[in-house]
Amino acid sequence: MSKATIKEVAAEAEVSTATVSRVLNESGYVSDEIKERVLEAVAKLNYQPSAIARSLKQDKTYMIGVIVPDISNSYFMGISRGIEDVVGPEGFQLMFCSSDESPDKENRLLQLLQEKRVDAIVLATAGGNDEKVKQLSDSGLPIVLVDRKLESDEAGAGLDLVAEDNEEGACRLTGKLLEDGHVRLGVVNGPARVSTGRERYEGVLKAMREHGLDPKPLVYNGDFSTEDGVLAVRKFLKSDPKPTAIVSLNNRMSLGVLLEIVRSGLKIPDDMAVASFGEVEAGSLLKNPGLYYIDQHPYDMGIKTGELLLKRIRKEETPAEPVFEIFRNEVNRIG
Template sequence: MGNATIKDIARETGVSIATVSRVLSNSGYASQEVKEKVLSVAKQLNYQPNAVARSLKIHRTNTIGVIIPDISNSYFMKISKGIEDSIRESGYNLLFVSSDENANKEKEMLQVLFEKRVDAVVLATADESGKMVKTIKSAGIPIILIDRKLKGTTLDLDLVEEDNICAAYQLTNHLIQQGHTKIGVINGSFKVSTGIERFMGFQKAIKEYGIEENQDLCYNGNFTEEDGIEAVKHFLSLEEKPTAIVSFNNTMTFGAILQLKKSGLKIPEDVVIASYGEVEAAQFLTSPGIISIHQLPYEMGIRTGQIILDRLVHNIKGPVHEKFTPKLYVSD
């Protein structure tokens, strides 16, 4: 029998709907004989509880909506893994969606998660406005920002992020200390805080050394592999080519590495590569000597999960602003 209901079980057992409901929800009194009878019939009818109806009754779905800008980026998946490991034992599950760095899609996904009555939302935003976020927060649903701040809103939201300025400064400073003054920069989107802050870290470093900013050596992208490819094509077309390239996320770095290899250039002999974030796929290429920022995405995910439990289980109020500081890593 498909889609068996509580009414069906009540009819088969000859007990009231209210009694069946108490037995199935394990609440209230019912004799042991009635319990065994109801549970036996429920099993025979292959009764499945209506999760939607139950969530409406208890005002909880035990789901956490997670919106990330790039589901193929290992950095965001490690954050998600940390969140999952942190909250799973408390009975919560993650519902993933990707904005693809698209502000309109992000707003649509926020609306979908809101309508699905998720208990909390984790957001790595691609958007500049907080209108939908404000709506969700006003409904009493906790929102935790990860990796990126939300512009255009004064809402007090939980935030787990990196010290982007400090890490980008470390990366650029290392290149300058190696003697590089012609440094090509592959920027991420300036629509999000990570793109803005990482470029600020670069600017801080070159200013300290009295190096003039060269717009020809700056390529503004959107955190995609194609951006890395196009940036290298641009740099190689210049009369004065950069001796080093700093790329402000791992996906763009991988595109840059592919294009440098395609162009017949060796890393680091011909061009030094410095990446904000480790490029896992680079280990399959003969590209030793890549300088990178070692990020802590799993640890960020764990902390985010703890904040979720603080809001939903422990009833601890926020907001919390947690900032992780990545470290410089130079491979052999």
């Protein structure tokens, strides 16, 4: 059975197509009698308005693109849920994309979202696309950076940012291990092209300097994956001397760290202490883990991001000054 058209609805209701459009879009005056006839015709013919046609007419798609490194990561899932809970009731839908920490894939996704005519983009960048992001922003497309900054301060100067206080958080986290007497540290970090990698590592070095230590920890630079945490522990256990504690600067890598320590027959924290930037759900399953972690608030970050998106899409502030919302997180301990 073919789909009903707006012309067929108009014929059934004995009105013009313009009148049908006014009823469906709730724009312009239409008498109650005419409105009832149009809605009865819509129901009878099971008419579905074309979202594409409506978006072209209104110059709005009610779609928001969200590009994150890994949508399956609970941290980014929390952010996405917060965004959805704000923009969803306002009629917007989210288009989720995972860049897999690949600048090339992120570039293609940015191009795709532009072609899809999304009303705004949320970006947790994998790095390397400052020029493309600035180009999109300069064209008038609202972009909100979340969790990560662009590599160039100049490129990101006019963009909203919702992020954590990465340097101070990593500094406080590392400080807990140093206060417990650990001086030989292994650091599991992400790529330096990503602001979270740069800032969190600087926080580790800052804590070591504040405790009078030479800031030269053993470092494994990964790509924010569980496998990176596994490989980092293998590297650390082969070193001489071995570190007595590991600072893992991402929750996915922290999971790999915990898994490999347990596989190696070591006990946490007796044989190897661990501190994680971000809570690891599996950590609570360990017996007496003594695991330090930064308590993140991704859902709250998503709420703030959603509020900014609505402001930018609706152009509520002119001129629009960029907003920098930085969340300060505390150190907690399991066990």
